[in-house]
Amino acid sequence: MSRKTSRHAAWLPALAVALGAVFAAAPADAQWKWRDKSGIVQYSDRPPPSGTPEADILQRPAPGSEGRVAPVGSAASAASAPLLVPKAAEAASAPKPSKAEEEAAAKKQADAQRDAQIRLDNCSRAKAQLKALQEGQRMSRINAQGQREFLDDKGRAEETQRTQGVVAANCN
Numbered sequence: 001m002s003r004k005t006s007r008h009a010a011w012l013p014a015l016a017v018a019l020g021a022v023f024a025a026a027p028a029d030a031q032w033k034w035r036d037k038s039g040i041v042q043y044s045d046r047p048p049p050s051g052t053p054e055a056d057i058l059q060r061p062a063p064g065s066e067g068r069v070a071p072v073g074s075a076a077s078a079a080s081a082p083l084l085v086p087k088a089a090e091a092a093s094a095p096k097p098s099k100a101e102e103e104a105a106a107k108k109q110a111d112a113q114r115d116a117q118i119r120l121d122n123c124s125r126a127k128a129q130l131k132a133l134q135e136g137q138r139m140s141r142i143n144a145q146g147q148r149e150f151l152d153d154k155g156r157a158e159e160t161q162r163t164q165g166v167v168a169a170n171c172n
Contacts, residue, residue, distance in 0.1 A: 033059035123171040130163045 034048040035041055035056040042048065048057060097105070133139065139151045139159065151159060 031059065119170045122166065126163055126166040126170060130160065130167055133160045133163060
């Protein structure tokens with residue numbers, strides 16, 4: 001092994017351990033720590049249930065720390081207590097939607113996304129058609145008998161007007 005390779009080999013395990021420690025500590029960010037009624041220490045990214053005595057809350061996220069945790073009793077945790085407790089109480093009091101309501105909302109959102117995609121596709125096609133009509137390209141269409149007929153000036157004007165309506169309806 002060369003001298004340069006052995007130097008890299010010496011710090012690679014240390015780097016791997018340091019990175020592992022950083023990534024292992026990441027899930028602990030923004031964690032609450034409290035003692036439940038039976039005395040078991042609980043960890044969560046959500047506040048403890050309402051009614052948990054302040055003395056049993058061992059750790060809470062620090063305000064504005066974006067994931068850092070402040071131990072109970074520190075200035076940061078004392079400052080965060082009034083801010084976080086009302087949000088927890090509000091979340092606990094909000095009615096949770098039923099499974100059917102959640103499915104209906106998900107279906108409605110999926111339908112809205114599908115409709116938006118269809119409108120976007122119609123818009124781009126109509127704009128391309130309108131551009132071709134305005135540039136004077138030779139256009140044809142298939143008539144009721146299945147025969148190809150080329151658009152004259154009157155047909156081009158009618159098709160331009162129809163395409164402008166499609167653009168107006170789909171390109172808001």
